[in-house]
Amino acid sequence: MATIGDVARAAGVSRSTVSYALSGKRSISRETRDRIDEAIKTLGFTVNAGARALATSETMVIGLLLEFHDDEFPPAMLQYILAVSTAAREKGYDILMVTDADGPGAVTRITSSNMVDGVVLLDVTHDDPRLDALRAASQPGSLVGLPRDTQDVDVFDLDFGEAARMLVDHLYGLGHRKIVLVSPPRHVFDRGGAYAWRFRDAAVERAARYGIHIYPYYGESQQPGISRSLNAILDARPDATALIVHNDASIAVLPAVLHERGVQVPRDLSVVSLYSQDFGRSFLLPYTAVETSPDKLGREAVQHLVRRINDPGDSPTVAKFIEPELTIRGSTA
Template sequence: MATIHDVAHEAGVSISTVSYALTGKRSVSEATRKRVEEAALTLKYLPNAGARMMGGTRSHIFALTAPMRHDTNPAVHMSFVLSLVNEARKFDYDVLLMTEDEATRGLERVTKSRLVDGIILLDVAADDERVELVRDLPIPSITIGVPDNTDGLICVDLDFRAVGEIAVRTLAEYGHRSIALVGQAEETYGRGATFPLRLRNGFDEAAARRGINTHFVFGDSNGGRLRARLEDLFNKEHPPTALVLNCDEFGHKTVESYLAAKGLRVPDDVSLLSAGTSFDMDELDIPLDTIDRNY
């Protein structure tokens, strides 16, 4: 492996000039910068990661804690993780994966050993214990998902309230006056995840403003249970003419097959709108999927 000395020698400059030319932390004459870059390229030079961590103050690594709860949707989870890693790379950062086992002690370990420069908390619940921990840590951290106490934190999340509102507005404009929301599994609401509740609030309030009749059923990983709830739903006096699906992929499929078995055609008899979910819809015939971002 070529070192900074090799590059300096090849380019005929000092190692400090190589460092400055490559990091851009000091202005370097156009000519020497070019020579250094060429030398680095021909020698296939990459700075030694350990030396970079020691000499400087940055490790160029983030820690990512991504807990797998019982009700975590693996597909959605993975898409978040992959996006994060790819985005980090654009800033010359790598991502260290922390498991739940290590959630607390591990974060302290990688922080105190200066292995990571920052921490990303994925899928943060309202009363997430990781939040208290990272607040005391001397490195920056951000949460994806909004905890109850956001003091001193930078929180990022999708605007699920807006998703609920947009879903209602869209269907209202098509003339629907009775709309049902098929939500996440019941336990997801229980464990403090805030996004399904925010979506539901946006949904309810937008419907109330328009005087629209609403229904709600929990999603379910058990097809029979979900089908039974749908059956109840459509046996009501004013059954919905549109369904907003915030459940998982299996829920979507169950709804589809339930409607088909029931002889209800989409969109002639019932409209379907998928909202606030993210998975591959290739196998479905859902007309729309709405997600907005906020900060």
């Protein structure tokens, strides 16, 4: 591997001159620049990332922290990963992806050793133990998911409360008075997945305001439990005319379950949900739904993080809730 010293020697200049030619931070004469460029070409020189990081205290790497839970539906998570990765690369950053079971430890490890310039935390829970580690770090962080204490952290999330109200309003407006709600699995609530109860509580409250009935249930996370629980719920509420599904795993198998039961949408039952457009395309989900926009969330989290990396201290803490958008797909009547 050629070093900057090799390039300097080949071009007959000093190392600092090569460095300035590379960065453009001082002016370099035409001929010198040409000689340096040529030397770089013939030697195949590339800046050593570790050395540059040491000298500049910038790694140009962003840490991406995520944990896989058995009760999570994998396809959804992948969309966030991809969004973060793409957005980071556009800003010149690479992604150090950490899937450690020990989240707080992982945060501390990569920040205190200065492996990254900042971190993105996915799937943040209400009492996320990673937050203390993040606050102790000298690098900024962006969260996807809403914790209880948002002090000193930047949060990006869908406005699940508003999404719930939007869907209830939509169904109420069409005349529905008895609505079944399938929430995420119980473990998600237990673990502190705030999005689960933010959505459910808002839906329940809205229904109460309208004086209509809403029946909340937990979904399941793995087959064959998912189909079984959906059937049990539908059996238990034969009088409900609408279904709100707030669970990726459940919505993915719903078409099969409804078909098996001979239920026609929207003739026999109106169905609404929350999922991303891409998700709906991988599966066959022709339901009116709130778009969850993982790409938008991931992108905003990264963009804000980069801004904070580049002027630390200055940028104020942010809690941004993406406004939900309803995509009508004709599954309600």
